[in-house]
Amino acid sequence: MFVWFNILSFSIVVFFLLPLHSAYGDVSYSFPEEMKRGSVIGNIAKDLGLVASRLSARKARIDTEGNHERYCDINLNTGDLTIAERIDRDGLCGKKASCVLKQELVLEDPLELHRISLHVQDINDNSPQFKKDIIKMEISESAVKGVRFSLDEAHDADIGQNTVQSYTLQRNEHFILNVKTKSGGRKYSELVLDKELDREGHHEIKLLLTAMDGGSPQRSGTVVIHVTVLDKITLFTAIHSFSNVCLHCQSVFATERDRWLLNVFYRITYIL
Incomplete structure (x- = not known):
């Protein structure tokens, strides 16, 4: 009875430890943005030492890692990693110096997880623009x-x-x-x-x-x-005057308006 309990415990421990050792390596690729859908990034089966003919049987697939979009796919016949969706580096990463997208390659029987880093390079697909014409x-x-x-x-x-x-x-x-x-x-x-x-x-x-x-x-x-x-200021365009009977004085207003400059306002007051 004691031996049976130890064997059962060992089986349980092994069962929980297997998934923790299922990641066998990472792979990185660098390629320009705006590649056409279906374009080959690289042969991931060869790069990871996988048997291409076994990919279909092992249900090989690409999963996203914290992304909403799946940007690459795997060809189950050749092992090629291909572009799944249009990748616009400027829209995804803006002015950042580096633009890295994370994906995962998942295989079953036995379970394997391989992290894929996609380094998207900028191409000159935008022209300089001014705010106004x-x-x-x-x-x-x-x-x-x-x-x-x-x-x-x-x-x-x-x-x-x-x-x-x-x-x-x-x-x-x-x-x-x-x-x-x-x-x-x-x-x-x-x-x-x-x-x-x-x-x-x-x-x-x-x-x-x-x-x-x-x-x-x-x-x-x-x-x-x-x-x-x-223009330089040279021309008086309007003169207005008025008299103040109570103060026995007269004020003359001269408004000089150059055609293109701000109005310049003069006031000349003298006692009659």
């Missing part, structure tokens, strides 16, 4: 050479070299471009006045600003800079 600016013709004007930066959903790397400005008579880098590595540009403006010569100037990424093939985005050249 037109950047409107008003600059007085009295502005001095060398004055700088900050411009809206372009944004790119890609990362690394595939994001914005440079800006160029259409050649023109009055402006040049100064490209700078922020602490995080993002590029932005400034419009620099290189030759003083003359409203009589050009009251409007249109320039094309281009943002370019560093991918291959290279992608770009553009925005139009519309500069309105403002």
Whole structure:
């Protein structure tokens, strides 16, 4: 009776320990995003030392590990790991430096679990974009050479070299471009006045600003800079006067309104 009890206890212990030793190894794959459905990532049977002809009998399948989507599948005839769903790295991982999706390969008889790490690489599938189609600016013709004007930066959903790397400005008579880098590595540009403006010569100037990424093939985005050249203050356009009988004084109001500048209000008061 004592021997039978020990044997029964040993059987129970073995039964509970088996699942704890069922994971035989992990495997990782690196591939670009946006691969077509059915594309081969690698031969997981070969990489794990599995017999491909036994995959079907062992009910090999891919399960998700904390993901809602199953991004890869296994070909039970060849052992190839294939793309099951479209993988958009930018949508899944945003600007993160690395994008890793976790899946599991499950086999039965005997039970095996293999963790799969899918390292999704960014491709240059997005172009730089500006928030607006037109950047409107008003600059007085009295502005001095060398004055700088900050411009809206372009944004790119890609990362690394595939994001914005440079800006160029259409050649023109009055402006040049100064490209700078922020602490995080993002590029932005400034419009620099290189030759003083003359409203009589050009009251409007249109320039094309281009943002370019560093991918291959290279992608770009553009925005139009519309500069309105403002007059210097020179013209009185309205004069109004009134008399205050009680104080025996007269006040004259002169409102100078330049066509393109803010209203400038003058008040001249003198005692009659």
